[in-house]
Amino acid sequence: MSAVAIIDFGSQFTQLIARQVREMGVYCEIFQSNISFEIISKFNGFIFSGGPQSVNDSYSETNEVAYEIIKFNEVTNVPILGICYGQQLICHYFGAKIKREFNQEFGKTKIKILKESPIIKGAWDVNSEVDVLMNHADSVEITPQGFTVIASGVINQTIAIIANEQRKIYCTQFHPEVKATINGSKLLSNFLDIADCERDWTMRSLIEKQKEKIKNTVGEKKVIAAVSGxxxxxxxxALTYKAIGKQLNCIFINTGLLRKNQxxxxxxxxxxxYVDKSNLFLSRLKGIxxxxxxxKIIGNTFIEVxxxxxxxxxxxxxxxQGTIYSDVVESGHNSGNTSTIKSHHNVGGLPEKMNLRLMEPLRxxxxxxxxxxGKEIGLADEIIxxxxxxGxxxxxxxxxxxDEKKVRILQEVDEIYINTMKNYDLYNKIWQAFAVLLPIRTVGVMGDGRTYGYVCALRAVTSSDGMTADAFPFENKSQHSLIFWDFLQNVSSIIVNSVSGVNRVVYDLTSKPPATIEWE
Structure with a gap:
């Protein structure tokens, strides 16, 4: 099976490269930039991601694998694609000067296609101007020997695409993996063709590969699994059970922090x-x-239990554990160059010494x-x-x-919010929706009396992978009918009239970025 290795130098867009490659039917894996070359030497091609650092900074061992790949290319002609920092790293290796731009480029800009190349075939025509997303402070000043400039920036004359056709090394200063770059996915597809990748990766093949990997890792040992529903x-x-059957022991821990009647x-x-440890978790969170x-307290307590x-x-x-890639990225565990946005229960807060070895089949x-x-395995739609x-x-x-009182209040609010959403036939149109209980109280009036209750915030977002998200608009533009006010006013009224302790409801309109989806 064909496969591409993505070397992650810390870009928040790295996962988008992987998504697009997989959607094109080619298996790929993301590796930290300090990975040993021996582990990845059998891949059909290599993609160097962007990253926040500068190649002009002091020498970093995280660049060693990139240099080994380039040396390997000299012998084998294995194709390489460098994106943003990846371009700078490749050019730096070949002796080009990397400069800090006075006019740094962050956001949409235009490039002009100057020459034909297999890397842009079917994507853009010569002399055309293309909208792309730039996200860099440094840039290549002079093209290294053996490389040809395929495209340059319209405004700043940035070296936007270069190619060494003989060695099958291609570089872009912009990010072809993001939607803001018009037809950038075609450039990635062309690279896969250059790497002679067969489009034979499917979810079924992934399942079989992961089942075999689980079997080889576990052997005859027993596995304990944290399941939350x-x-x-x-x-x-379900995937692990398909691989090793009754060697898997699933445990559901009632932390006292779950949805109502979960x-x-x-x-x-x-x-x-089933194990009830709600009192333990709540007692350890007291005063925090x-x-x-x-x-971290919850993570430590989970492992202890x-x-x-x-x-x-x-x-x-x-x-x-059911760790997925967005957990890894936000926790900064995927690459030594990635900043931590927040630790996730599945990847952060674990004790330094843990008596169990971690297995994360969805990482x-x-x-x-x-x-x-999950669909392929046979799980029900209500789960999937x-x-x-x-976590x-x-x-x-x-x-x-x-505390227990706040948990009870939020459980009631959450149940009303989700059930009302289902009654409006909105639940399956929204990627994630939930309520947040705020640590402030406001004055209200109920009947003829004064109340002093909590504020709860409602959140609903659209997304595909959790890495970016937009607030759900609660409107049907085709019918020009604003469901927004009808739904939100109705659910707000139900919450305030049904949940003792809450007298005000607000709606969160913030996208990710700049915010995260969860409030904490």
Whole structure:
């Protein structure tokens, strides 16, 4: 099977490269920039991502694998595509000067196509001007020997595309993987053709590959799995069960931070052990306000509980988690160059010494890919297409200190919000929706009396993978009817009249970025 290795130098767009390559039917993997070359030497082609650093900074060992790949190319002609920082790194290797632009380019700009090349075949014509997304401070000043300029910036004359056709090395200063670059996906597709990649990767082939990987990793050992009833843990558990059967021991921990009356339904043949530790989690969160500290407390407590349950089962060696790629990216664990946005329960907050080995079969899959995998395995639509729910549960949707009363209030609000959304036939049109309880109170009037209650914020977003998101507009533009006010006023009225302790409802209109989807 054909495969491409993506070397991640810290770009927030790296996962978009992988998404597009996979959607084109080619398997790819993302590797940290300090990966050993021996591990990735068998791939059909290599893509160097962008990144926040400068090649003019002091020498970094994270560049070593890139240099080894370029040396490998000299012997084998294995194709390489460098994007943004990747272009600068390649040009720096060949002795070109990299300069810091006075007019740095961040956002949409235009480039002009100067020459034909296999890398742009069918994407853009010579002499055409193309909208692309630039995101750089440094740029290449002079094209290195052996390379030809294929395109340059219209305004700043930035060296936008260069190619060494003989060695099959191609570089772009812009990001072809983002939607803002017109027809950039065709450039990526051309690179896959140059790398002689067969378009033979499917979800079925991924399932078989992961099942074999799980079997080889686990052997005859036992695995303990944290299942919450959410999409990620359910799909991860079902995939693992398909691979190793009864060696998998699923445990559902009631943290006291779950949705109201939350239950689990997966594949009927998978047994689940229910453990109630709500008092333990809530007691450890008492007096804690910092969101990162809350996440780490929950992560530590999860592992502690799992290890105790593992001892009851006996001879357990592995802990399986439903970590997906957006968790990894936001936690900064994928690359030493990536900044941490927030730690995730599945990838952050783990003790330095853990008695169980981690197994994460979905680690490099995106949310929509996880759903496709779940569908292929045979999970029900009500599991696959449910809205994402965070590992730390309602603790990160209660801003500030968490206690039993606040959890009860938010559970009631959440249930009303989701059920009303389903009544309006909106649930499946929204990628994720939830309520947040704010740590402020406001004055209200109910009947003839004064109230002093909490404010809850409602959030609903559209997205495909959780890496970017827009607030759901609650309107049907084709019919010119504003469902927005009807729905939100109705759900607000139900919440305030039904949930004791809440007297005000607001709606969050912020996109990601600049905000994250969850508030904490």
């Amino acid at each position: 959410g999409v990620d843990s359910s799909v991860a558990a 239950t689990i339904t997966m594949l009927e043949e998978i047994p689940i052990n 306000n910092d969101p990162e500290e809350k996440r 799992f290890e105790k349950e593992a001892k009851k089962i006996g001879d357990v060696d592995f802990l399986m 490099y899959l995106f949310k929509d890919e996880v759903r496709l995998l 297409f449910q809205h994402p729910f965070p 730390p549960g309602l603790a990160v949707r209660i801003i500030g200190e968490v």
